[in-house]
Amino acid sequence: MRNILMTVMMLVVVILLFNGIVTRDNTGTQAQIQTQGNAANTRIGNMLP
Secondary structure (H helix, E strand, O other): OHHHHHHHHHHHHHHHHHHHHOOOOOOOHHHHHHHHHHHHHHHHHHHOO
């Protein structure tokens, strides 16, 4: 029973960390990747004649 509780608690911690680090509104990893990807697309688009 204690093993199941520990597993559930660890899953909750992982979900909270994921939400806090990756999917944060403007400063999360997902937002940074999207911003840098958009900048790269713009630079590539400007290189084409």
